[in-house]
Amino acid sequence: xxxxxxxxxxxxxxxxxxxxxxxxxxxxxxxxxxxxxxxxxxxxxxxxxxxxxxxxxxxxxxxxxxxxxxxxxxxxxxxxxxxxxxxxxxxxxxxxxxxxxxxxxxxxxxxxxxxxxxxxxxxxxxxxxxxxxxxxxxxxxxxxxxxxxxxxxxxxxxxxxxxxxxxxxxxxxxxxxxxxxxxxxxxxxxxxxxxxxxxxxxxxxxxxxxxxxxxxxxxxxxxxxxxxxxxxxxxxxxxxxxxxxxxxxxxxxxxxxxxxxxxxxxxxxxxxxxxxxxxxxxxxxxxxxxxxxxxxxxxxxxxxxxxxxxxxxxxxxxxxxxxxxxxx
Amino acid sequence: xxxxxxxxxxxxxxxxxxxxxxxxxxxxxxxxxxxxxxxxxxxxxxxxxxxxxxxxxxxxxxxxxxxxxxxxxxxxxxxxxxxxxxxxxxxxxxxxxxxxxxxxxxxxxxxxxxxxxxxxxxxxxxxxxxxxxxxxxxxxxxxxxxxxxxxxxxxxxxxxxxxxxxxxxxxxxxxxxxxxxxxxxxxxxxxxxxxxxxxxxxxxxxxxxxxxxxxxxxxxxxxxxxxxxxxxxxxxxxxxxxxxxxxxxxxxxxxxxxxxxxxxxxxxxxxxxxxxxxxxxxxxxxxxxxxxxxxxxxxxxxxxxxxxxxxxxxxxxxxxxxxxxxxx
Numbered sequence: 001x002x003x004x005x006x007x008x009x010x011x012x013x014x015x016x017x018x019x020x021x022x023x024x025x026x027x028x029x030x031x032x033x034x035x036x037x038x039x040x041x042x043x044x045x046x047x048x049x050x051x052x053x054x055x056x057x058x059x060x061x062x063x064x065x066x067x068x069x070x071x072x073x074x075x076x077x078x079x080x081x082x083x084x085x086x087x088x089x090x091x092x093x094x095x096x097x098x099x100x101x102x103x104x105x106x107x108x109x110x111x112x113x114x115x116x117x118x119x120x121x122x123x124x125x126x127x128x129x130x131x132x133x134x135x136x137x138x139x140x141x142x143x144x145x146x147x148x149x150x151x152x153x154x155x156x157x158x159x160x161x162x163x164x165x166x167x168x169x170x171x172x173x174x175x176x177x178x179x180x181x182x183x184x185x186x187x188x189x190x191x192x193x194x195x196x197x198x199x200x201x202x203x204x205x206x207x208x209x210x211x212x213x214x215x216x217x218x219x220x221x222x223x224x225x226x227x228x229x230x231x232x233x234x235x236x237x238x239x240x241x242x243x244x245x246x247x248x249x250x251x252x253x254x255x256x257x258x259x260x261x262x263x264x265x266x267x268x269x270x271x272x273x274x275x276x277x278x279x280x281x282x283x284x285x286x287x288x289x290x291x292x293x294x295x296x297x298x299x300x301x302x303x304x305x306x307x308x309x310x311x312x313x314x315x316x317x318x319x320x321x322x323x324x325x326x327x328x
Numbered sequence: 329x330x331x332x333x334x335x336x337x338x339x340x341x342x343x344x345x346x347x348x349x350x351x352x353x354x355x356x357x358x359x360x361x362x363x364x365x366x367x368x369x370x371x372x373x374x375x376x377x378x379x380x381x382x383x384x385x386x387x388x389x390x391x392x393x394x395x396x397x398x399x400x401x402x403x404x405x406x407x408x409x410x411x412x413x414x415x416x417x418x419x420x421x422x423x424x425x426x427x428x429x430x431x432x433x434x435x436x437x438x439x440x441x442x443x444x445x446x447x448x449x450x451x452x453x454x455x456x457x458x459x460x461x462x463x464x465x466x467x468x469x470x471x472x473x474x475x476x477x478x479x480x481x482x483x484x485x486x487x488x489x490x491x492x493x494x495x496x497x498x499x500x501x502x503x504x505x506x507x508x509x510x511x512x513x514x515x516x517x518x519x520x521x522x523x524x525x526x527x528x529x530x531x532x533x534x535x536x537x538x539x540x541x542x543x544x545x546x547x548x549x550x551x552x553x554x555x556x557x558x559x560x561x562x563x564x565x566x567x568x569x570x571x572x573x574x575x576x577x578x579x580x581x582x583x584x585x586x587x588x589x590x591x592x593x594x595x596x597x598x599x600x601x602x603x604x605x606x607x608x609x610x611x612x613x614x615x616x617x618x619x620x621x622x623x624x625x626x627x628x629x630x631x632x633x634x635x636x637x638x639x640x641x642x643x644x645x646x647x648x649x650x651x652x653x654x655x656x
Contacts (some may be wrong), residue, residue: 018558038644041644042642042644043650045644045645046641046642046645049639049640049641049642053639065363082454114426138642138644141642204348244618271636271639272637272638272639274635275636275637275639275643276633276637276643278630278643279633279643279646279647280616281634281643282643282644282647283619283647283650283651284612284615284616284618286647286648286651287615287616287619287651288608288611288612288615290651291611291615304607305604305607306603308603308606308607309600309601309603309604310600311377311381311599311600311603313374313377313379314370314374314377314466314469315374315603315606315607315609315610316330316366316369316370316373316466317370317373317374318607318610319607319610319611319614320370320614322611323416323611323614323615323618
């Protein structure tokens with residue numbers, strides 16, 4: 001598999017040359033859990049790394065029904081018009097608590113996906129131990145190396161996926177729908193705390209007055225936004241993804257936020273901290289994967305889990321016992 | 329250190345006999361990172377395990393200033409009067425994002441701490457990699473083995489400590505203060521999602537009307553409470569910790585929640601899942617600790633971190649390289 005035509009150098013060369021199928025194949029490699037695929041993936045990522053870092057990395061979240069896909073289609077199309085190359089990745093939380101999958105809709109972002117400057121890729125999250133989309137960050141880097149200048153990483157308001165997305169992007173955009181009175185209800189898990197730009201979607205037709213009230217409510221409640229950045233106040237803006245209104249203003253806020261990150265030096269420090277956390281996560285994953293692959297551990301694990309779940313064994317001692325089993 | 333007088337069996341016998349100093353010493357052992365202490369701690373926990381599981385495990389959270397310590401003092405005193413043995417543990421987030429420490433106030437819960445049926449212990453969280461108070465769960469088990477029938481685990485509204493506390497307790501109580509209009513502001517990070525019982529404190533004097541409005545606001549916003557339990561609706565109650573009013577009603581809600589957990593079978597499944605997650609966390613911690621203790625890894629780690637932070641090396645490849653260095 002690692003010959004001159006399909007090895008990492010060849011694949012990377014095709015990816016750099018703008019071959020979408022090579023990019024898709026490379027992302028599949030970084031998502032794979034097969035040992036030989038992972039080695040290839042790491043070589044690919046190492047090749048890609050020097051060509052990364054310039055893109056605008058933007059997380060987009062919002063509860064189902066808020067019009068997120070429509071917004072991303074509208075924004076993506078507008079950015080493509082302006083000469084940006086736009087990649088859309090998604091963290092799918094379907095493996096976690098929630099039921100629905102954002103990947104179920106095969107036709108999502110159909111129009112954008114067909115645009116020659118766009119690349120739309122659903123990104124399954126690995127269902128592993130507490131892991132939320134460990135490889136989305138790698139997919140993002142591959143997209144950057146492939147020449148994409150804007151990376152939109154989409155997630156829905158479930159579980160820890162927002163925190164994971166906020167930890168791999170520079171600017172975190174929350175989309176909300178107009179809602180009377182209890183408009184904060186749908187927004188969960190500290191998402192407000194992560195927000196850099198807040199957009200009230202569906203500011204159109206009969207929703208317009210309610211959208212304006214919602215905007216004012218969020219603006220009054222700006223104490224909820226806690227991401228510290230000197231000189232940055234979270235803007236709360238109206239958009240209509242359906243009517244494609246407010247899209248340019250929303251994007252100007254994203255660009256202004258990026259500028260504030262750069263001016264304050266926070267961009268570099270945030271990205272360095274993100275990379276360091278990714279290293280620790282990679283170490284944890286590798287160590288746990290090696291542990292689970294150990295034959296003696298694998299044989300003893302069901303019994304140990306059962307004893308711990310029944311309260312017959314303490315987690316700490318069960319952990320020690322499992323670790324002691326490993327072949328050296 | 330492990331002789332007949334100070335070994336785990338002797339310490340455990342004293343702890344079981346109601347010796348508070350033995351309990352304090354045992355908790356210090358489970359908090360220790362020293363290798364010989366940890367072995368003792370694990371033996372202690374194994375001895376303690378058969379005597380655990382009966383207590384009411386209650387998490388209590390609320391932003392600073394909401395009157396949490398006053399409430400816990402009032403509740404603890406009332407429970408002691410009623411013949412319960414009450415242990416108060418705290419997860420201190422001072423090592424994390426926030427500035428303040430809830431341990432700074434040496435006189436906190438002074439009256440309760442002097443009660444013969446109470447045990448008040450601040451519980452520092454380990455500052456390690458993403459770990460929030462990994463040993464608070466163990467301290468809780470030791471308190472249960474020592475005969476405490478109610479464990480109150482306190483945290484403040486910062487970072488991931490609420491999720492950690494919710495993951496080691498059965499019933500999660502949120503305290504809020506009366507607040508006009510923007511009363512949801514101070515409540516962060518998905519805390520609402522974890523809540524089983526919500527109390528509006530300071531329902532006294534001139535705050536009473538505002539407290540009632542806040543209670544009604546939260547009751548209307550009950551869609552925010554997302555912890556699934558058949559037959560349970562999150563109660564929103566008024567209390568005055570200062571005037572010691574509403575305390576019994578609040579406690580009845582906690583007991584009713586425990587009854588609902590038992591009736592639905594959720595208590596057993598939640599605790600089994602909590603124990604399993606504790607096992608995985610223990611495995612991760614042990615594996616990472618062993619990795620960091622490896623001399624070759626320790627020597628290479630600063631350089632690897634620097635390369636990853638600068639973007640010169642991918643996290644995945646740096647992880648592999650570090651793991652390959654280990655002495656076998």
